[in-house]
Amino acid sequence: MDWVRFSRSVYGQEAVQGAAWDPLWLFVGAALAFIVLHALWRATRRRSKAGAGQ
Amino acid sequence: MNVPSSPAGARTAAPERVVRHRLTDRFYHWIMAVSVLTLSVTAFLPIVGIKFDWVTIHWIAGVVLSAAVVFHIVRALAAQDWRAMAVGPKALAEGVAELEALAAGAPPPRAAKYPIAQRLYHLAIAVLVLITMASGGLMLAKIDTPLWRRDPYFLADQDWGWVYLAHGYAAMAILSLILVHIYFGLRPDKWWITRSMIRGWITRREYLDHHDPARWSPER
Numbered sequence: 001m002d003w004v005r006f007s008r009s010v011y012g013q014e015a016v017q018g019a020a021w022d023p024l025w026l027f028v029g030a031a032l033a034f035i036v037l038h039a040l041w042r043a044t045r046r047r048s049k050a051g052a053g054q
Numbered sequence: 055m056n057v058p059s060s061p062a063g064a065r066t067a068a069p070e071r072v073v074r075h076r077l078t079d080r081f082y083h084w085i086m087a088v089s090v091l092t093l094s095v096t097a098f099l100p101i102v103g104i105k106f107d108w109v110t111i112h113w114i115a116g117v118v119l120s121a122a123v124v125f126h127i128v129r130a131l132a133a134q135d136w137r138a139m140a141v142g143p144k145a146l147a148e149g150v151a152e153l154e155a156l157a158a159g160a161p162p163p164r165a166a167k168y169p170i171a172q173r174l175y176h177l178a179i180a181v182l183v184l185i186t187m188a189s190g191g192l193m194l195a196k197i198d199t200p201l202w203r204r205d206p207y208f209l210a211d212q213d214w215g216w217v218y219l220a221h222g223y224a225a226m227a228i229l230s231l232i233l234v235h236i237y238f239g240l241r242p243d244k245w246w247i248t249r250s251m252i253r254g255w256i257t258r259r260e261y262l263d264h265h266d267p268a269r270w271s272p273e274r
Contacts, residue, residue: 004219007211007215009211015211015212015215016212016215016216016218016219017215017218018215018218018219018221018222019218019219019221019222019223019226021101021222023223023226024098024101024102024226024229027226027227027229027230028229028230028233030230031229031230031231031233031234032233034234035233035234035237038237039237042241042243
């Protein structure tokens with residue numbers, strides 16, 4: 001996976017061109033993973049509270 | 055205003071509707087929301103293969119967002135209590151106390167105007183938006199608009215690369231935060247906060263359940 005895009009000048013010098021877009025899916029995936037884990041944690045907590053109340 | 059010293063005092067002192075966000079602040083929030091979503095769509099759809107003429111919409115949305123953010127900063131510093139949103143040692147201690155309560159299965163301690171999670175989110179999004187604003191502002195020099203002519207030699211090639219790098223990574227991180235923000239905004243247990251960003255107020259019950267009247271007195 002590339003993190004940074006590079007360009008090469010006519011003199012052969014490499015320079016940073018910008019962000020590579022491969023990590024875009026990492027950022028989206030991290031957010032979705034957080035959302036799923038949080039939702040599961042809250043649902044589990046609610047269920048255990050309801051169980052304790054019975 | 056006198057701060058109620060007891061929950062009973064707070065119950066009688068708090069109005070039926072407690073103002074949480076004034077109209078100006080709600081207006082700012084929704085302008086920011088629309089412009090950030092427009093920026094995200096115009097930035098990332100072409101990257102995932104949906105091609106369209108995105109540059110004009112993108113830079114205009116960026117200018118709108120920048121103007122709104124500058125307005126918000128001036129208003130927060132001049133006309134509002136910016137400390138209510140600040141993250142300092144006291145706020146972090148609140149965060150630790152909240153985590154300890156969660157671990158013990160106890161209800162979290164009541165917050166001042168903004169809970170620690172909201173303050174940390176605000177800090178993160180503020181830093182990232184300021185990075186995209188600064189880098190995006192520089193990138194405006196590379197496009198022709200009705201207001202100015204492009205000057206791509208404003209920076210050297212390798213310097214432009216770093217500007218694009220900062221803009222790209224800050225934008226990807228903002229996308230993550232947007233997804234998390236929408237998730238919390240849609241969660242039923244957080245609807246009272248979402249509603250307050252539409253109507254401006256929360257009920258007395260919500261105020262007393264979630265806020266510490268000794269640390270946040272409602273407006274009258």
